[in-house]
Amino acid sequence: MPRKRIPVARVLLRTLLGALGAQLAVVLGLVAVNQWRKRVRPLRADFPRTAPKALPVGANELTVYTYGEDLYRDMLEAIRGARHRIMFESFIVKGDATGRRFKRALIEAAERGVEVFVVYDAFANLVVPRRFLRFPPGIHTLAYPLLRPGVLLLDVRKSGRDHRKILTVDGEVGFVGGYNVGSVYATQWRDTHLGVSGPSVWELENAFRDFWNMLRTEDQPVIPDTGTPEWSPTIRAHRNVPELLIYPIRGMYLEAIDRAREHVYITQAYFIPDNEILRALISAAQRGVDVRILVPEHSNHVVADWLSRGFYGELLRGGVKLCLYQDAMVHAKTATIDGRWSTVGTANVDRLSLTGNYEINVEVFDDDLASHLERVYAKDATNARLLTLEEWSGRPLVAKLCELLLKPLRPLL
Numbered sequence: 001m002p003r004k005r006i007p008v009a010r011v012l013l014r015t016l017l018g019a020l021g022a023q024l025a026v027v028l029g030l031v032a033v034n035q036w037r038k039r040v041r042p043l044r045a046d047f048p049r050t051a052p053k054a055l056p057v058g059a060n061e062l063t064v065y066t067y068g069e070d071l072y073r074d075m076l077e078a079i080r081g082a083r084h085r086i087m088f089e090s091f092i093v094k095g096d097a098t099g100r101r102f103k104r105a106l107i108e109a110a111e112r113g114v115e116v117f118v119v120y121d122a123f124a125n126l127v128v129p130r131r132f133l134r135f136p137p138g139i140h141t142l143a144y145p146l147l148r149p150g151v152l153l154l155d156v157r158k159s160g161r162d163h164r165k166i167l168t169v170d171g172e173v174g175f176v177g178g179y180n181v182g183s184v185y186a187t188q189w190r191d192t193h194l195g196v197s198g199p200s201v202w203e204l205e206n207a208f209r210d211f212w213n214m215l216r217t218e219d220q221p222v223i224p225d226t227g228t229p230e231w232s233p234t235i236r237a238h239r240n241v242p243e244l245l246i247y248p249i250r251g252m253y254l255e256a257i258d259r260a261r262e263h264v265y266i267t268q269a270y271f272i273p274d275n276e277i278l279r280a281l282i283s284a285a286q287r288g289v290d291v292r293i294l295v296p297e298h299s300n301h302v303v304a305d306w307l308s309r310g311f312y313g314e315l316l317r318g319g320v321k322l323c324l325y326q327d328a329m330v331h332a333k334t335a336t337i338d339g340r341w342s343t344v345g346t347a348n349v350d351r352l353s354l355t356g357n358y359e360i361n362v363e364v365f366d367d368d369l370a371s372h373l374e375r376v377y378a379k380d381a382t383n384a385r386l387l388t389l390e391e392w393s394g395r396p397l398v399a400k401l402c403e404l405l406l407k408p409l410r411p412l413l
């Protein structure tokens with residue numbers, strides 16, 4: 001009797017479709033459960049706060065902000081005091097009361113003769129009314145396009161989002177870090193931004209200028225290059241620039257973790273490390289370094305949370321400590337190591353940020369700044385719980401299954 005041949009292609013296709021269907025079902029299920037959870041247990045806004053702290057670092061003064069209202073007050077004051085030039089770039093600018101305050105201040109600056117440049121990401125602001133993001137012609141505005149045509153031809157240079165958050169005023173003061181612009185971030189999210197005053201504002205201006213000059217349309221002005229007034233050995237901005245195929249922030253993290261001897265304190269909103277970062281953290285923990293990662297127990301992106309959870313077992317078994325921030329969103333992207341080294345920036349530790357988007361992280365070699373960020377970490381830890389391997393190993397089987405099914409989505413985030 002002739003043997004019936006099984007069409008391999010058909011079996012493969014069915015398996016693939018089955019897996020995709022299962023993933024979709026898991027994602028939809030998680031979103032639904034998350035909606036319900038948010039209704040019965042909404043996030044609090046009364047997390048422990050650390051007041052803004054200004055520290056001299058070389059010829060600069062750096063201010064650490066951990067509360068949105070404090071940050072926005074100082075950013076708006078800087079915009080209102082501008083005399084020459086404002087560079088404002090934000091991944092998200094919400095069309096709410098906070099967004100309106102920024103828009104008004106920028107327009108008023110332009111009306112009194114300040115040259116104002118505004119950049120935002122078109123995709124991230126799809127839900128913001130178009131009218132709100134329309135600025136008067138006196139303001140030079142660039143929306144990072146929704147889709148750059150090269151993406152369709154898989155041109156990596158045309159990929160990524162503009163995920164940066166930068167403000168500079170008159171080359172004298174600057175701000176950079178995790179905060180987007182919006183009312184929810186002012187009081188309800190724990191995030192970290194750095195204020196810079198002094199020659200290192202150049203680092204932020206330069207980042208903005210290169211981006212602007214690369215993407216501006218022909219009728220928009222070129223911002224002239226100036227060169228840095230000082231080569232600072234302590235403060236440096238690293239920029240991921242897909243157009244140039246450079247992603248130094250990942251390298252910066254790997255280099256710093258490799259040097260750790262005492263402790264590594266990382267705070268991340270969405271923590272989906274690649275293999276090398278995972279290995280570096282575990283090998284630091286195994287040589288006796290106190291490696292702690294603070295993440296929200298429940299962030300605003302349920303799928304990112306579940307992808308992150310897929311790494312918890314390996315991290316905990318490797319000796320890394322996981323601190324789960326309670327009942328509020330922590331959106332900071334910071335790390336501090338050995339009381340020596342720190343970074344504050346816009347990059348999450350995930351693929352999108354480390355090998356995908358336009359990002360900027362400031363790297364600082366300074367003991368006082370590192371000590372302060374350790375204090376911030378300790379304060380945050382009072383609102384977090386330490387996850388044990390025992391607790392994690394005992395999670396329900398269905399949770400383990402969800403993590404497994406979602407694993408193939410890691411490269412997407």
Ligand SMILES: O=P(O)(O)OC[C@H](O)CO
Nearest residue numbers: 091163178180269300348
């Ligand atoms: O992309 P991020 O890190 O700025 O986070 C944005 C928030 O998820 C907005 O929903």
